Amino acid sequence: MIPEVGHFSLILALGLALCLMLVPAWGAWRRNVGAMALAPGLAIGLMVFVAISFACLAAAFLQDDFSVALVANHSNSLLPSIYKFCAVWGNHEGSLLLWVLILSLWTAAVAVFSSQLPMIVLARVLAVMGAIAVGFLAFSLFTSNPFARLLPGIPADGSDLNPLLQDPGLVIHPPLLYTGYVGFSVAFAFAIAALLGGRLDAAWARWSRPWTNVAWAFLSLGIMLGSWWAYYELGWGGWWFWDPVENASFMPWLAGTALVHSLAATEKRGLFKSWTVLLAIFAFSLSLLGTFMVRSGVLTSVHAFATDPARGMFILAFLALVIGSSLTLYALRAPAVSSRVVFEWVSRESLLLVNNIVFLVATLTVLFGTLFPLIMDALGEGKYSVGPPYFNAVFVPLMALLVPFMGLGPVSRWKRDYLPRWQKELLLPAAVAVGCAVTLPLLGAEFNIWVSLAVLLSAWLFMGLARDLVQRVRQVDRVGRGLRRLAPSYWGMLLAHLGFAASLLGIVVTSQFSIEHDLKMSPGQSETLAGYEFRFVELKDVRGPNYLASEAHFTVTREGRQVADLRPQKRRYLAGGSVMTEAAIDPGLFRDLYVAMGEPVGDSGAWAIRLHYKPMVRWMWLGAILMALGGFTTVADKRYRAQRAARAAVGAKEGVAHAGAA
């Protein structure tokens, strides 16, 4: 019964999405206030029915309703409840439903929090969101119905969730990632609405900006969690593989980063307008492309759940429709919205332009590397794979090129700045950065040119931010008041840039100084790695709720003092019989110690053991968290709220008359 309710409300949601797509858009076209006013209600209705549908599927999983094919294939009665709930999105159909749920949540959020928008703009934005919802609801219902029943012949028990996915990381990684991914649909909808309306001004950028920043922040968190999950769950100790599916989420992030910065120029100076619109289209198209790559099964990956050509074709057609129609609209309307503003070369605008070019080129090179195998395969040229060396060789120099300009950013001024001023402001930061680059790496084991370079760049970023902060606070007599005077958007920038510096340092240090050692070890033996002595104490069998495991016990000592007690496991899951490595990690701000078990070697009780020493690996994730916090902080900025208050004073009907004005 419950699955049928879920199925039915999903169909109702499709009906509502169709209304949301058509009615407000018609209203905006004919200037029909009644039709436009329906949009927020329809958006909320859509959200409610998708949520009911999702809740029904979750209920089927939690109650072990194995008559539902999806539950039978991806869950098991032995599974702990929390993983039963996560199993909802640990498969193709369910993760698609999660996609739709998050889309409908964003749509409803736009409907609720955009009371300051002119009605016609809101109607158009929600209509575009509705159109996207129609596409994905139809995809879900027609090609991947999550509520399909297995009747008759209900299995006695399910065939279990892939053990790789039985992990706390799975609880939050996909929802966060999707929230970011799908969030770019809001920026996209605003861009399309602006093109339809033919007006694109500072007010438009001000509406679109908080949504974009929040989506970007969620995406940062999602990617960071994915990387962290791969690090501790896959048992390899790697944190980024340039896997096509990782790239699928990374490309929208790169394009989104460019978008966040070009929106700043559009809002403050009315610059790069049509460019910003194009970036918004681009970012969301990359989100869709990512969905296509992950969901169509064209790729070999952990994330590829199933291969079904019909599904691939559906998303490909949808992708072509969205990109084709939005680019056509862009070609027709962009001349009407382009900007006529001149700026000096020495100015903040130029620096933002550098950011945009670097991130765009980075996106395109990653896109090329990701699609290259698919293109060659489609042309019948053979099955290529493009590995991490390609991505590193292209991506790393691009980012290194970016940072010198990034350090100038906070200090720079809009419109016109002066090189002598930059020189005066940044001489001290530059000197300190060089000093750090020369001295700090000496504290480590050996001098490493790449680490030294990373320290130089990170210190340059840090000192540039510090210099700017000091200047701003100094203008006021008391430090406390000076700090409080700074706007949330400034704090957001500060946090995000600091996060970037931290990530950069963490990535380079851990890449250069990590030590990995695979070896054969028997209980009683020990091995020294980077001054840490790993002692294999004993091996025993343990039993978990739905698995049996061999557990090795390691003690780690350094200079005679015990540092950590590590217990990695090799698990065999009872339901599917699959084997999983559970690494044991001793985390630290400056180093991680990592032990994973391979397989038994010989008959003497020896095992293949993987030992890792990973310095500063956490900095990378902490940096990503800082970036995300920065993105969230900007939303608290007064100017987004002040505008709502101002807007409330003006009648809603006036908003209809002056489309796009605020």
Next chain:
Amino acid sequence: MHPLRKQRLYLVLFLVLFSSIAIGLVAYALRGNINLFYPPAEVAAGKAPLGQPIRVGGMVVDGSVQRSDDSLEVRFELTDYAATVPVVYTGILPDLFGEGQGAVASGRLRPDGVLEASEVLAKHDEKYMPPEVAEALKRSGAQPPQPEGGAQ
């Protein structure tokens, strides 16, 4: 020239310069950093280059996995049921690696016809086979022996 036009001109020139650098980087990075997939039949026929990074995928032959007693060296054979390729790998194999299951090994082919693998990937769950392997099996035309056919 109008200042706006002039600015646009510089912008375009800058873009052209920058994207040429990027394209150069891409071309440089692609050389030697991509590798091609070969089914075992083509390797056996001598179509795969020696000493260059390639990938070979197929099913791991039953009973072919030999682990060394004193190191982490592992030897096994990959087959597409038309030919087999011996593989040697030193290190820890992925959890899902097993005899009679699909795997992809990437590495360099030695003159003696053994693939020296630097990485071994196994399929991620019971229902999933790497697409290259599935296609190689289909193309070789040979079907895996049926369990009841006495192959055990």
